[in-house]
Amino acid sequence: MIFSEEIIKRLENECTYSATRSSGPGGQNVNKVNTRVELRFPVNESSVFSEKEKDLIRQKLGNRINSESELLLFSESERSQLANRKKVFERFILLVKNALTPKKKRIKTSPTAGSKQKRLEKKKINAQKKQLRKPPEI
16 A cells, blocks of 8 residues: 555644653763654554555554554664654554555465476485485395
8 A cells, every 4th residue: 555645644644653761872971861753653543544544554563452442562772762753653654555455365376397307306306315225235
């Protein structure tokens, strides 16, 4: 699914952010500044997605959704709160896109002539190995 700029803006408006102390990089800054960003997206209250799309999100991202049906994501890898906020939102968009893209059906194909030939050659080599392991007949 391709998201337009308008949809991305609407999604960003529906998200809520909160910041806490990070355990990531930052030196002495870690103890003073809230750089860890938590993104919460209420799946059920979203006006961007249809009910079918909401069901897909709940199904595919169920392990990231809490009891209040909020999609939770964290980022604490960067030193600044703004960078973590951008990173967590980019990850959110990527996760939602992947959840809403349908899987392609596998088309059954028959093995190629080359692959059949390789398989038979491997079988012959394997058979030869096993023949050589046998004790010689007297």
